Amino acid sequence: MSPKTKKQNEVIRQQSIAAIKQAALNLFAHKGYGNTSISAIAKEANVSKGLMYNYFDSKQALLLAIIDDAANLGQDLLPNLQDASILPKEHLRNFINNTFLWVKGNMDYHKLIASLIFQEAALEVMGDFIKLKAAMHIQLAEQLFQKMGYEDPRIMAFEFGALLDGIFMAYLSLKEFYPLEEMRQVMLKKYDLME
Amino acid sequence: MSPKTKKQNEVIRQQSIAAIKQAALNLFAHKGYGNTSISAIAKEANVSKGLMYNYFDSKQALLLAIIDDAANLGQDLLPNLQDASILPKEHLRNFINNTFLWVKGNMDYHKLIASLIFQEAALEVMGDFIKLKAAMHIQLAEQLFQKMGYEDPRIMAFEFGALLDGIFMAYLSLKEFYPLEEMRQVMLKKYDLME
Amino acid sequence: MSPKTKKQNEVIRQQSIAAIKQAALNLFAHKGYGNTSISAIAKEANVSKGLMYNYFDSKQALLLAIIDDAANLGQDLLPNLQDASILPKEHLRNFINNTFLWVKGNMDYHKLIASLIFQEAALEVMGDFIKLKAAMHIQLAEQLFQKMGYEDPRIMAFEFGALLDGIFMAYLSLKEFYPLEEMRQVMLKKYDLME
Amino acid sequence: MSPKTKKQNEVIRQQSIAAIKQAALNLFAHKGYGNTSISAIAKEANVSKGLMYNYFDSKQALLLAIIDDAANLGQDLLPNLQDASILPKEHLRNFINNTFLWVKGNMDYHKLIASLIFQEAALEVMGDFIKLKAAMHIQLAEQLFQKMGYEDPRIMAFEFGALLDGIFMAYLSLKEFYPLEEMRQVMLKKYDLME
DNA sequence: TATGAATGAGGTTTCATTCAT
DNA sequence: CATGAATGAAACCTCATTCAT
Secondary structure (H helix, E strand, C coil): CCCCCHHHHHHHHHHHHHHHHHHHHHHHHHHCCCCCCHHHHHHHHCCCHHHHHHHCCCHHHHHHHHHHHHHHHHHCCCCCCCCCCCCHHHHHHHHHHHHHHHHHHCHHHHHHHHHHHCCHHHHHHCCCHHHHHHHHHHHHHHHHHHHCCCCCHHHHHHHHHHHHHHHHHHHHHHHHHCCHHHHHHHHHHHCCCCC | CCCCCHHHHHHHHHHHHHHHHHHHHHHHHHHCCCCCCHHHHHHHHCCCHHHHHHHCCCHHHHHHHHHHHHHHHHHCCCCCCCCCCCCHHHHHHHHHHHHHHHHHHCHHHHHHHHHHHCCHHHHHHCCCHHHHHHHHHHHHHHHHHHHCCCCCHHHHHHHHHHHHHHHHHHHHHHHHHCCHHHHHHHHHHHCCCCC | CCCCCHHHHHHHHHHHHHHHHHHHHHHHHHHCCCCCCHHHHHHHHCCCHHHHHHHCCCHHHHHHHHHHHHHHHHHCCCCCCCCCCCCHHHHHHHHHHHHHHHHHHCHHHHHHHHHHHCCHHHHHHCCCHHHHHHHHHHHHHHHHHHHCCCCCHHHHHHHHHHHHHHHHHHHHHHHHHCCHHHHHHHHHHHCCCCC | CCCCCHHHHHHHHHHHHHHHHHHHHHHHHHHCCCCCCHHHHHHHHCCCHHHHHHHCCCHHHHHHHHHHHHHHHHHCCCCCCCCCCCCHHHHHHHHHHHHHHHHHHCHHHHHHHHHHHCCHHHHHHCCCHHHHHHHHHHHHHHHHHHHCCCCCHHHHHHHHHHHHHHHHHHHHHHHHHCCHHHHHHHHHHHCCCCC
16 A cells, blocks of 8 residues: 555566566577567566566567676676786686686577577667677687787687587587587687696 | 470479579578568569468478478588598598588578577477487597597597587678688698698 | 360260269268368369369359259159149158158258258358248148148148258268168158058 | 456456357357358457457367357256156156247357258367267157157157257248247147146 | 556468469 | 469468557
8 A cells, every 4th residue: 555665666676677587588598589479478477568568668679688688797708808917828718717607507698699690680680789799709819819829810719719609509409418518628728728 | 275284384383392492591591480471482482472382381391391402402411431432531521621612502501500400499390300410410520530540539529510510600690701711721720631 | 186076075074064063062061161172172073173163163153053953853852743643641751751762862962951051141142042942842741731631731841841851950960870761750650651 | 557456357358258259159150150250250249350369269269169158058958857856748848948948049059059060070179069969858858758658769759859950940041930939839739748 | 566458460371263375 | 175383362360569447
C-alpha cells in the first residue's frame, strides 16, 4: 500500500533488467536470436512481456544491450601496453590466460557473438563493434610481437588471432569434449611463455 | 501439340532447381537461414513461391539439399590415405591447398555451414553431419601427423584444425582485406611443406 | 504416327473420363471433397492434371458430373407407379430391396452425397438436386402407403425415409460391422412384405 | 496504473474464448470445417486471427474443443440406468424427449458432428469419440428394450438408432419444413410410451 | 512499476488452374 | 489428345509490439 521509495524502485528495476538480460542471453546463445521469441524470454525471466518493453525499446535493443555488456566485460582482457613495468611476454601471457578464462566463464556471450558474425544484417546493426574489436586484438598482438622482436609481427598476429578464434569455435561446438586446457598450453608453449 | 519430351522437362527441372538452390545459398549465407524468407528466395531466383514447393518439401528440405551439395563438393578435398604412393607430407600439402582453394571458391557454402554451427536447432536437423565432418578432418590430420613422426599428433591435429577454422572465419568476415594467401604460406611453412 | 480415327479417339476419351471420375469418386468419398486435391485425382487416375481440365472445367464441375452419374444410376430404383400390373406391396418391396442393393453396391456414391448434405455451399451448387430427390422418395412412399390403405401415409412416409436414411448412415460408418441384411428384414417385416 | 486483476482477465479470456467457439461452431456447422477459414472465424467473432491462436493451438484444436463441449452437453441426455426407481419405459421416454429437445436446441452442434462422420480424416482426429458415443447409445437402448421384455433387443436398438438418426438428419436438411414434433409422437407411440 | 489480452504484418505452405509444347 | 512446369491467391500460423488497466 505504501509507495516504494525511489531507492527501492531502483533496486527492483535493476533486478528486473538483469533477469531479462540473463534470460535473453541464455536463449539467444542456445536457440539463436531469430528463434527466440519475446514470450520465451519473458517466461524464462519470470516477468511479463510488457515489462520487457518498459526497459528495452525492442527485441533488437535488448540484443544490443547484451552485446554492450559483453563489450564492457571484454575490456578488462586487454593488457595496458602503456604500463612499462610489465614485459611484453608477460602481457601476452596474461592476454592468453585472461582470454581463455573469459571464454570459459562466459560461453554464452561468446556463443552469441560468434553466431552473429555470420549475419550481415546483425553486423550492420552492431555498428562494426565486432570488427573493431577483432581489429583491436590483432593490432595489439602485432605490437606485442613487434616488441618481442619477432620478424613478421603482422602475419604472426593474424596467426595468433586465427588460432584463438579456431580454438574457441571448436570449444563452443564440442564443449567438455574439447581439450581446452591442453590448447592453452599449446599456445603458451608456441610463444615461449611457459612459466 | 505434343507435350514436352521427358528430356526437355528434365532440363527445365534442373535449371529451376539450380536457380532456387543458388538463390537460397546466396541469401542463407548472407542474411542467415532464419532471416531469409521463401518469398525472398523466389524473387532472387525469379520463380514463384509455389515452384519452390514443387521441388522441395519445405524450407528446411531446401537447406538440407544445399548442405548435401556442399558435402558432396567437399568430398574431393579429403586425401586418400590408402594411396601409399603419396607421401604424408604431400597429402598434407594437398589437403591444405585444396581446402584453401575450396573455401575461396565456395565462400557461400562455407559461410552458411559456419553460421549453422552456432544454432542448436539447426544442428539437430542436420543430423550431426557437421560435427561428423569436423571430427573426420581432425582424425585425418592426426593420422598424417603420426605418419610424419610428430610427437603428439592428437594435439597437433587440434591445433591444425583450429588454425584452419580461425583463418577461414576471419576471411569470411574481412574478405578481400584478409591476407588469405599469406596465411596459406604460413601454414605450409609451419608444417615444413614448402616446395 | 498415323492419326487415330474418330472412333478410336472417342474410345480413348471415354476411358480417360471414366478413369478420372472413378478416381475422383473414390477420393471424394473417402477423404472428402475439400481434402482431395486435383493432383491426387490425376495420380490415382494415371493421367495428367492438364487432361482433367480438358474434360472438366473445374474441380467443381467434376464433382457435379459425378453427382449427375449418381442421379442417373438412382433413377432405376424408383418403381413406376403407373404400372398397374404390379401391386403397391410389390412396389414397396422392390423399392426397399433395390435401395439396399444400390447402397451396398455404390457405397462411394452414397457416402459422397451424404457428406455433401451438411455443407450449405455444396447444397447450393448442387441446385437442390438432393432435396428434390429426397422429396421424391417421400412422396412416392406416401403414395404407396396411401394405396396400401394406411391411415396416415404422410407421416408413415417420413418414418420410412428416416429409417432408410438412418440405416444407411450407420452402415456407412460401421461398414461390415453393421447388420445391414438384418435391417432389411426388419423393414420388410415392418411393412408386412415378407415373401 | 496497475495491471488488470486475475479475475478481470479471466472474465475477458472466457468471453473471447466463448465468442471464438461460438463463431467457429456456427461456421463449421453451416459451411463445413474444411471450408471455414480462420480469417472467417475471426471476423465472425470480431477478434483478430492472432487471438484465436492465443487460446487454441490450431484450427484442429479449436474443433476438438467444440466437440468436447458438445460431448459434455450431451452427457445429460443419457439416462442413468442404475436408478432403479425409474421404470425402463420412463427411461426410454425421457431419453427420446431429451434427445429431441437437445437436437432442436443445439442444431449447430448436431450438424457439425453429423458432417464430420463422413470425413475419414476428421474421424481419425476425433479419436473414435463419435463412434464410441453412437455405440453407447445403441447399447443403452438395447439394455432398455431387454428390460422391457422385447424379443430381439439388439436389432430393435439398431432400428431405434436408425430412426433417430434419420429423423434428425432430415430435420437438419429441411429445418422448419420437417414435422419434427409429429415424428416425436411417432416414436413415443411406436414404443408405447404415450402418457 | 507491471500485466497479459489483443493486434496485424508477414512467414510458411497448399493447391486449383493455366499454358507452352 | 496429352503433359507437367509454373503461377498466385489464399490458407494456416507466429510473434514483435501496443495498450488499457
